[in-house]
Amino acid sequence: MKKLSLIAFMAVLSLSAFAQGYKVGDKATDFKLKNVDGKTVSLADYKSAKGFIVVFTCNHCPYAKAYESRIMELSKAYAAKEYPVIAINPNDPTAYPEDSFDNMKKRSSEKKYTFPYLLDESQAIAKAYGATKTPHVFVLQKTANGNVVEYIGAIDNDTEGVNANKVKYVEDAVNALLLNKKPETTTTKAVGCGIKWKSI
Amino acid sequence: MKNLLIIVMLLFCSFTGFSQQVKPIKFEQLRQIITSNNDTTYVINFWATWCAPCVKELPNFIQLQKEYKTDKLKVILISMDFRSKLESSVEPFVKKKNIPLEVYLLDEQDQGSVIDKIDTSWSGVLPGTLVLNNKQEYRKFYERDFTYSELKETYLSSKK
Secondary structure: OHHHHHHHHHHHHHHHHHOOOOOOOOEEOOOOEEEOOOOEEOHHHOOOOOEEEEEEOOOOOHHHHHHHHHHHHHHHHHOOOOOOEEEEEOOOOOOOHHHOHHHHHHHHHHOOOOOOEEEOOOOHHHHHHOOOEEOEEEEEEEEOOEEEEEEEEOOOOOOOOOOOOOOOHHHHHHHHHHOOOOOOOOEOOOOEEEOOOOOO | OHHHHHHHHHHHHHHHHOOOOEEEEOHHHHHHHHOOOOOOEEEEEEEOOOOHHHHHHHHHHHHHHHHOOOOOEEEEEEEOOOHHHHHHHHHHHHHHHOOOOEEEEEOOOOOHHHHHHHOOOOOOEEOEEEEEEOOOOEEEEEOOOOOHHHHHHHHHHOOO
């Protein structure tokens, strides 16, 4: 048993040595990414924002599809509260043609996205944030010191959307931040589609 | 505990008679498998029918069980597909691919809550594979896909 926990500990250690990306409390980098309307979008463009709901998502992933309408609802509910949704597709479209920029444009206009849907072509932003899958959410709070990560993880605990009593992690986190409180749950895990990284 | 083990074993036996069937499994039942104190090496692959790299590597898990059929090795597939897809997607898939392994579907609405219980190093990305032998106090989780030679190497390294 001791050996087991040692192994587990070392596994965690070696993982943290490799794992890049943000933890709660870290300052998140801004970016300049191409939106489906052809313009570039940065967090700094949102002068009056109090924070952001940054969602790494994509077209092809069934889990991203399962959450799509909930991402759209988040945007509708929180844009006016100055927590806009910023969706970013980090996938390599050569691996998943469905995730190409043209298909992103198509998807966002068909579904009438009310939020930017950005292409992380170099995958640098996904790597900086430590996104590993889609969908993968980072809730940021704008402070005098920059955009601070306050929540990382899933949108809720019911991917399939069958549980009326689901815990809405992202809503809870943003609601807490809007009341100048810290979110109760700051990190969660969820099954998702691994981001397809470009081979270097 | 012993009773539990017997139940699990019986469950296994009944399965070999009904290959191609995909049984929903609660985490608690899975926990009994991954904590069973016997000298069997379990290679437990977490996959989904929609996950392209998962589907691609499935034949390697079949091959591993086949090549080491005289070893105390048990290869188990755990589908992370939605429960509602069991009859419509997962069972037809397993039938079509003629998969001669034990296949379960993790029947938990809140799959996220069991990720850490399966392994804390797992982010939830598929495919993921757990290799363990509790008697040997061996346990490793791999959040990656495998070629056959990589998988074989991974299994053999558990025996060193």
